Amino acid sequence: MKNVFNEDTQDQLVQEAKAKFGSDFWVKSGYEWRDVAVLWSGEGAMMPDGNPAFSSMAWESDPKENTYVMGVHKDLIKWSKSKGFSWESYDSGTYLAYSD
Numbered sequence: 001m002k003n004v005f006n007e008d009t010q011d012q013l014v015q016e017a018k019a020k021f022g023s024d025f026w027v028k029s030g031y032e033w034r035d036v037a038v039l040w041s042g043e044g045a046m047m048p049d050g051n052p053a054f055s056s057m058a059w060e061s062d063p064k065e066n067t068y069v070m071g072v073h074k075d076l077i078k079w080s081k082s083k084g085f086s087w088e089s090y091d092s093g094t095y096l097a098y099s100d
Helices: 007-021 074-083
Strands: 039-042 085-091 094-099
Touching (some): 007 074, 074 085
Antiparallel strands (some): 039 094, 085 094
């Protein structure tokens, strides 16, 4: 599969995510962070429903995966999959998105 992260598409995906999820959701280009082809976000990013976009405690607080799957909000997972990438925990406050 084509890598959806390159210098041409990262800024576009960042703008699309901000437009979709609102001003309380933050996401940045991996090139801004460590010059890598990923997107990154984490602690403090909020979804339109008022829940955090990511929760490192979701395995304990949401064991039936009603809102989170592996710490990532289900609405964010759905949108990300439609764009060709998935989120993964880097540490307890940082999540990276990689091309599927």
